[in-house]
Amino acid sequence: MNDYTAWTTLSVVHTHYFILGMMFFLIxxxxxxxxxxxxxxxxxxxxxxxxxxxxxxxxxxxxxxxD
Known part of the structure; x- marks a missing residue:
């Protein structure tokens, strides 16, 4: 879309949400x-x-x- 190829926090949102959301509640x-x-x-x-x-x-x- 914006030809942006650098690292952003968008690349880790799914992982953080999965680990903090599911794994914490299972434990x-x-x-x-x-x-x-x-x-x-x-x-x-x-x-x-x-x-x-x-x-x-x-x-x-x-x-x-x-930006």
């Missing part, structure tokens, strides 16, 4: 099964922070491409 699920934890508020806060991080990585990557 948290295994821990909570064994320890019988109820951590609803912490999970909601983490989920909101994860989505905000992904949005900001996308915005930063777009700005890098357009």
């Amino acid at each position: 948290l699920g295994l821990i909570s099964m064994n320890m019988n934890l109820k951590i609803n508020r912490a999970v909601l806060l983490y989920n909101n922070g994860l989505n905000l991080t992904a949005i900001m990585l996308i915005v930063r990557g777009i700005i890098q491409v357009l």
Whole structure:
């Protein structure tokens, strides 16, 4: 589109979102099964922070491409 070939944060958004989103919740699920934890508020806060991080990585990557 803009003939941009340098490295940007757009190239790592999917990896970060996958690892931080899925792997963390799988590990948290295994821990909570064994320890019988109820951590609803912490999970909601983490989920909101994860989505905000992904949005900001996308915005930063777009700005890098357009500059």
